[in-house]
Amino acid sequence: MLNSYHHTKVLPISYFQERLDTLSLGEAKKRLKTLQSFPEETKQAKKKIIKKYHLSNEVAKIAQRLSFCIWWQDLRKKYIFMINHQLDLYVDAITVHFKIDAHKLHYYTVEELKILLEKNKQISQEMIKNRLNYFVEIYHQKENSVEHSFGMRCKQKIQPFLKQTFDPAQKKLKGLVVSSGKKVQGKAKIILSPKDFSKMQKNDVLVCPMTAPDYIVAMRKAVAIVTDEGGMTCHAAIVARELGIPCIVATKIATKLLKDNDLVEVDTELGIVRKLSE
Structure with a gap:
């Protein structure tokens, strides 16, 4: 839950109990039903899209493979975090034995x-x-x-x-749209590591090199996500689509061009991030 590529954390039963205590029985049942029906609903939604837009078999196969890659990305992370947990146990034992x-x-x-x-x-x-x-x-x-x-x-x-060459006076940057949505504005917050999460406020624009599972705390507050790196199956893309918020990745220089509290506009129709004011 709170593991990342940088560290692992063993959570006590009380952590999960406290989270469950914030849910009513009705809300818990509703969420469980949503999770259980999600795979089939997604499968049917894909079929409708293929039929609606008369997509060819080739395009449908590409979409299917892309979907598999997204699933595999998360499966890979699952086992990486499990391995990291075991590695930390080894590290703890070595530190004690060899002082x-x-x-x-x-x-x-x-x-x-x-x-x-x-x-x-x-x-x-x-x-x-x-x-x-x-x-x-x-x-x-x-x-x-x-x-x-x-x-x-x-x-x-x-x-x-x-090395990244760019004009520090430029007012916009372009990237790859991986989660579409309406045009939104918000204050940019440059998040370079989990240490910066405290800067994020509700409806800020999360600007970072790339995201990882431990970034979910900041991502839930964001009105949009902008990253330097990434592609259609990257972590930021997957989570942004799940959260239903705009996301533009692979801008290369967002964390260098933008500063904390710059007012920015994220336009997923054109794949452009505009700096409106400093």
Whole structure:
């Protein structure tokens, strides 16, 4: 429920009890009925759309495959979070046994972890420090090998991929519409990590690099969602469609061009985000 790619959290029974206590029996039955009927209703709705717009078999098959990809994305996340939970249990055990800071373990490579477990040999504090800001793992397909890069050498490697040239005075940006809706306006809130969630107010426009399952708290408050990255099957796209709010992804520079409290307009008809005022 509150797990993410960054951390896991074991929730007590009281957490679920408190959430259930906010629902009446009637509301709970209504929600359960909606969940149970959703798969069949969605299936029938798809058939109606195919018939209404006279879609060809080829287009219908593309839509079917896209639907499968969306389902698979969520299934993949489910198992990633389950694995992350198990990994955190291992990390907790290692920190106790070897008397090492859990935060430092996240900067160990697999080989370094093996050496730690087998020989009780830790990497230096200087090595950890160099990895705090820049640390990437690069897979070389031809050689079937993995390279680890960190520090200034790593910065030089990734710099070409981080550069985004744009005019800071521009008033609009374009992206991919993944959830349509009416044209909406709201204050932009730049959310770079879960630490920024407290900035979000009801009917703000959520602007972020990309979303993850732990972003749902902020997404429920948003009047629209705008991201730097993503595609038709990304997390932001799936959740925005479920919430019924406009969403434009793959703008590349939204988090750099826009600032907190800029008044913006999200136009899903044209796939444009306009900065109305600062």
